[in-house]
Amino acid sequence: MGVIKVNNLFKVFGHDPKRTFPLIEKGKSKEEILDETGCTVGINDASFEIQKKEIFVLMGLSGSGKSTVIRCLNRLIEPTRGEVLIDGQDIMKMGKEELLQVRRSKLSMVFQHFGLLPHRSVVRNVEYGLEVAGVAAAEARKSAVESLELVGLKGYEDSMPNELSGGMQQRVGLARALASSPEVLLMDEAFSALDPLIRTNMQDELLELQARMHKTIVFITHDLDEALKLGDRIGIMKDGAIVQIGTPEEILTNPADEYVERFVENVDRSKVITASSLMRKVRTITVPKDGPHVAIRAMEKERVSSIFAVDSERHLQGLLTVDDAVKLERAGKQDVSEMLQTDLFVASPDTPIADLLNTAMNARYPIAIQDDEAHLLGLLDRATILAEMYEDDGEEQAAVPLEEVLADAEEAKDGDA
Amino acid sequence: MNIPKIPVGDTFESLINWLTDNVGVVFDGIGNTVTAILAGLKFILLLPHPLLMILLFTALAWWIAKRGVAIFTVLGMLLIYNMGYWTATMETLSLVLASVLIALAIGVPLGIWAAKNDTVENVVRPILDFMQTLPAFVYLIPAVLFFKLGEVPGVIATLIFSLPPAVRLTNLGIRQVPEEIHEAAISFGSNPRQLLFKAELPVAMPTIMAGVNQTIMLALSMVVISGMIGAGGLGNEVLKGITQLKIDVGFEAGISIVILAIFLDRVTQSLSQPRNG
Numbered sequence: 001m002g003v004i005k006v007n008n009l010f011k012v013f014g015h016d017p018k019r020t021f022p023l024i025e026k027g028k029s030k031e032e033i034l035d036e037t038g039c040t041v042g043i044n045d046a047s048f049e050i051q052k053k054e055i056f057v058l059m060g061l062s063g064s065g066k067s068t069v070i071r072c073l074n075r076l077i078e079p080t081r082g083e084v085l086i087d088g089q090d091i092m093k094m095g096k097e098e099l100l101q102v103r104r105s106k107l108s109m110v111f112q113h114f115g116l117l118p119h120r121s122v123v124r125n126v127e128y129g130l131e132v133a134g135v136a137a138a139e140a141r142k143s144a145v146e147s148l149e150l151v152g153l154k155g156y157e158d159s160m161p162n163e164l165s166g167g168m169q170q171r172v173g174l175a176r177a178l179a180s181s182p183e184v185l186l187m188d189e190a191f192s193a194l195d196p197l198i199r200t201n202m203q204d205e206l207l208e209l210q211a212r213m214h215k216t217i218v219f220i221t222h223d224l225d226e227a228l229k230l231g232d233r234i235g236i237m238k239d240g241a242i243v244q245i246g247t248p249e250e251i252l253t254n255p256a257d258e259y260v261e262r263f264v265e266n267v268d269r270s271k272v273i274t275a276s277s278l279m280r281k282v283r284t285i286t287v288p289k290d291g292p293h294v295a296i297r298a299m300e301k302e303r304v305s306s307i308f309a310v311d312s313e314r315h316l317q318g319l320l321t322v323d324d325a326v327k328l329e330r331a332g333k334q335d336v337s338e339m340l341q342t343d344l345f346v347a348s349p350d351t352p353i354a355d356l357l358n359t360a361m362n363a364r365y366p367i368a369i370q371d372d373e374a375h376l377l378g379l380l381d382r383a384t385i386l387a388e389m390y391e392d393d394g395e396e397q398a399a400v401p402l403e404e405v406l407a408d409a410e411e412a413k414d415g416d417a
Numbered sequence: 418m419n420i421p422k423i424p425v426g427d428t429f430e431s432l433i434n435w436l437t438d439n440v441g442v443v444f445d446g447i448g449n450t451v452t453a454i455l456a457g458l459k460f461i462l463l464l465p466h467p468l469l470m471i472l473l474f475t476a477l478a479w480w481i482a483k484r485g486v487a488i489f490t491v492l493g494m495l496l497i498y499n500m501g502y503w504t505a506t507m508e509t510l511s512l513v514l515a516s517v518l519i520a521l522a523i524g525v526p527l528g529i530w531a532a533k534n535d536t537v538e539n540v541v542r543p544i545l546d547f548m549q550t551l552p553a554f555v556y557l558i559p560a561v562l563f564f565k566l567g568e569v570p571g572v573i574a575t576l577i578f579s580l581p582p583a584v585r586l587t588n589l590g591i592r593q594v595p596e597e598i599h600e601a602a603i604s605f606g607s608n609p610r611q612l613l614f615k616a617e618l619p620v621a622m623p624t625i626m627a628g629v630n631q632t633i634m635l636a637l638s639m640v641v642i643s644g645m646i647g648a649g650g651l652g653n654e655v656l657k658g659i660t661q662l663k664i665d666v667g668f669e670a671g672i673s674i675v676i677l678a679i680f681l682d683r684v685t686q687s688l689s690q691p692r693n694g
Binding site: 071074076096100101103104105107108109111112113114115116117118119120128129131132133176180186 | 619
């Protein structure tokens with residue numbers, strides 16, 4: 001069972017949320033409901049389950065309700081209806097004390113603008129959660145120092161937050177969240193306020209930390225690239241509803257609806273699409289059984305100019321071009337192995353195509369894709385990779401015809417005159 | 418046409434009379450408390466030799482504010498001592514301190530309550546507006562009726578006059594605590610008391626101290642005015658200057674007030690600026 005389970009969660013902002021439910025059930029849109037009742041539907045029937053030790057990313061544009069959802073998980077925002085189960089306990093039914101205990105021990109949160117206390121030093125910020133939980137001062141300090149070391153801020157214990165850069169402040173935020181060793185980290189646009197380079201660094205470090213610490217992480221972002229990079233699974237939100245949940249690959253290759261598709265359109269596909277989804281299964285010849293005749297016939301049939309040769313266990317032996325096959329046939333030789341080309345590149349099916357691009361541009365022959373036991377699975381040619389990387393980029397015109405440039409310059413001159 | 422006059426003044430008068438007749442005991446209690454606080458403060462301020470006090474004030478200015486303020490303090494206070502207004506100045510200071518202490522004891526909690534509760538804010542705000550815009554002299558009348566003449570009504574009138582900024586700026590300071598800090602404190606499991614004392618009040622402190630500064634300055638100006646009802650101190654001297662046309666006394670007392678005002682202002686202003694480092 002998942003660590004967090006959310007069942008039919010609703011949040012309606014406004015004076016009389018009850019009035020909106022009949023309208024929601026009728027399937028009216030957010031705007032119609034706002035017009036009729038003056039209430040805003042923040043979350044509309046969200047249900048999902050988060051597994052232990054996974055990074056679950058909730059993604060959506062601003063106003064899609066993702067920040068509201070994460071705040072319902074620790075009741076920073078009171079849900080209007082629904083269930084939020086943490087380790088099987090409904091947080092909505094908890095009393096004040098119980099809720100405090102859950103916040104102190106099980107859930108901790110990282111904020112977009114860090115949310116550090118400006119009057120406390122770094123280490124005093126990190127030990128805040130332990131302090132309010134009543135942990136003895138020495139013990140709290142020890143955990144805080146360890147936690148700071150974990151995020152690479154050793155030596156900054158006594159600095160004040162305003163003396164640190166944004167990236168470092170967010171490390172403090174992360175250290176604070178880790179200090180009470182909670183099961184679940186709630187990260188609300190945690191890296192969105194950082195500049196791109198720092199942001200990428202922090203993403204890498206989060207993944208590194210996660211590989212060691214195995215927390216359950218709920219990560220909110222509006223950036224699909226970030227979602228794809230961090231998420232084991234991604235939930236996409238629109239108008240308060242969750243429109244699709246799936247692995248990054250599922251979301252990209254199989255968008256549930258137009259909204260997700262539009263999101264996915266702009267992503268840098270090359271980093272996410274792997275060789276396995278693009279490779280072609282191909283005819284091969286088996287050596288030493290098949291001779292040049294079989295090879296030529298196979299190539300004619302497939303309309304290709306070269307063919308992979310494998311042994312009886314489908315281990316790749318090399319590649320035979322049609323020219324070489326014809327030469328062998330003329331010479332009356334049966335064994336093709338002497339003419340096999342071996343300057344080939346092989347890759348595993350999990351390789352992102354971005355990493356293959358360079359190889360593909362320089363290789364004379366298609367890239368062979370083989371599994372961990374070196375069985376040939378298929379091939380990936382340069383044209384396929386290029387086509388995939390530049391798919392749907394019709395509107396983007398990086399290169400402009402020279403004539404157009406000259407015409408524009410002419411026009412500009414006329415305008416000035 | 419003869420429109421009857423709405424009896425605003427009469428009603429207020431009968432209200433005051435009713436209060437004097439029926440709640441007199443309460444006023445006596447308040448009066449005794451204020452007298453005790455005043456006596457204590459005056460005793461402390463006038464006990465050491467003036468030169469020792471000047472040294473203490475200078476050290477305080479140096480420690481809290483800057484060297485310039487310390488230099489000003491030592492020169493200004495020596496001048497006050499030299500002109501012979503030391504006792505009057507210390508009396509005024511004790512009146513200011515007594516009013517401010519009580520004003521803060523009421524104002525800060527009220528400000529916190531107003532920040533936590535919109536209804537309270539909506540009720541308190543117009544009352545504060547009323548208190549601040551009503552001419553200062555008007556407070557003297559009920560103060561005298563309830564507490565007779567002397568220091569106590571002076572302190573009461575002063576505290577009413579100087580209360581609003583303490584409430585307002587405490588309210589503002591807490592409401593201005595960034596939402597994320599507020600959320601962070603709650604999400605890490607603070608109970609309401611921890612939220613207030615460990616997060617909200619410290620973050621709001623510079624704003625609250627600005628309120629304290631304003632309260633002190635308003636109190637000083639009102640304490641001088643309450644010389645009219647016999648509150649004593651420098652206000653008395655100024656009044657003497659006016660009524661007896663003693664230009665020298667009026668001017669010297671005036672200068673003393675200015676020096677005290679600048680000292681109080683600079684020192685408390687430094688408190689409201691977050692320290693560097």
